[in-house]
Amino acid sequence: KAGVTQTPRYLIKTRGQQVTLSCSPISGHRSVSWYQQTPGQGLQFLFEYFSETQRNKGNFPGRFSGRQFSNSRSEMNVSTLELGDSALYLCASSPEGRKNEQFFGPGTRLTVL
Amino acid sequence: AQSVTQLGSHVSVSEGALVLLRCNYSSSVPPYLFWYVQYPNQGLQLLLKYTTGATLVKGINGFEAEFKKSETSFHLTKPSAHMSDAAEYFCAVTLNTDKLIFGTGTRLQVFP
Numbered sequence: 001k002a003g004v005t006q007t008p009r010y011l012i013k014t015r016g017q018q019v020t021l022s023c024s025p026i027s028g029h030r031s032v033s034w035y036q037q038t039p040g041q042g043l044q045f046l047f048e049y050f051s052e053t054q055r056n057k058g059n060f061p062g063r064f065s066g067r068q069f070s071n072s073r074s075e076m077n078v079s080t081l082e083l084g085d086s087a088l089y090l091c092a093s094s095p096e097g098r099k100n101e102q103f104f105g106p107g108t109r110l111t112v113l
Numbered sequence: 114a115q116s117v118t119q120l121g122s123h124v125s126v127s128e129g130a131l132v133l134l135r136c137n138y139s140s141s142v143p144p145y146l147f148w149y150v151q152y153p154n155q156g157l158q159l160l161l162k163y164t165t166g167a168t169l170v171k172g173i174n175g176f177e178a179e180f181k182k183s184e185t186s187f188h189l190t191k192p193s194a195h196m197s198d199a200a201e202y203f204c205a206v207t208l209n210t211d212k213l214i215f216g217t218g219t220r221l222q223v224f225p
Contacts, residue, residue: 004156033211043203043215056212090156094211100145100164102211104156 001027004093004105012111018079021108025072025093031055032074033102034066037088046089049074078110086112115140115206119216127224132176132191134219136204139185146187147205147213148178157203163187174198199223 005024013019025032033056034046045058049068066076072093078085088109092102120135138144145164149157161172168180178189187204204216 031211033213035213035215042217043205043213045212045214048211050211056210058212092157092211100147100207100211101159101162102213104149104158106154106156 004091004103006089006091006105006108008108009106010109010111012113013081014113015081015083017081018077019081019110020075020077021089021091021110023074023076023091023093023105025074025091026095026103029093029095029103030072031094031096032068032072033092033094034074034076035090035092036060037090037107038084038086043090046076081112083112086110115144115208115214117204117206117214117216119204119219121219122217123220123222125222125224126194128196129193132189132194132198132221134189134202134204134221136178136187136189136216137185138187138204138206140206140208142208143182144206144208146178146180147207148172148176148187148189149203149205149215151201151203151218153200160189160202194221194223196223196225 007022031050033048048056052068068074088107090107092104116139118137147162148160161170163180171177205213
């Protein structure tokens with residue numbers, strides 16, 4: 001089976017712009033979670049989607065949003081980018097019935113100038 | 114609320130030496146505990162996990178961890194370090210949800 005894929009792998013944006021990141025889970029996985037990784041704050045949970053519904057949410061401002069499609073692919077959007085949004089954004093998927101075993105993608109490296 | 118503390122942001126060992134990476138957790142109910150490894154420019158790979166049952170958990174690449182409730186610890190060990198073990202290691206906790214709470218990570222250096 002193919003692993004979790006994330007596109008794009010690298011992205012450069014300027015302050016004030018918005019960005020959309022994409023995540024394709026492992027085939028058959030219905031749960032998708034997003035994490036932000038920065039040197040200062042470490043790995044922080046953003047949100048989790050299951051069957052197109054947001055099931056869990058971290059402590060991030062409303063500029064961060066996400067959605068999940070019927071094929072379980074997920075997107076996250078960050079509007080009005082700030083310098084502090086520069087980070088590695090990781091997506092993880094979980095198989096139904098073993099929801100605690102998360103498989104991570106390689107991440108999208110976002111740089112905000 | 115649950116949390117994880119990893120003692121030591123950097124650990125250096127010689128090749129062939131014992132690897133010990135420390136993790137302590139805080140949780141009001143029995144947690145699920147994980148160790149992940151991250152190589153440069155890559156995502157996270159699950160090394161091992163504790164959910165219920167046997168407290169000594171064996172993972173990939175020769176790593177193992179022991180859940181000690183009395184010490185609220187879940188330390189990661191490997192008897193003999195290999196150069197390829199150099200990476201960053203993260204301990205994580207969850208309460209049966211998909212929201213993982215991660216520690217701050219420990220960077221392992223292995224010297225020849």
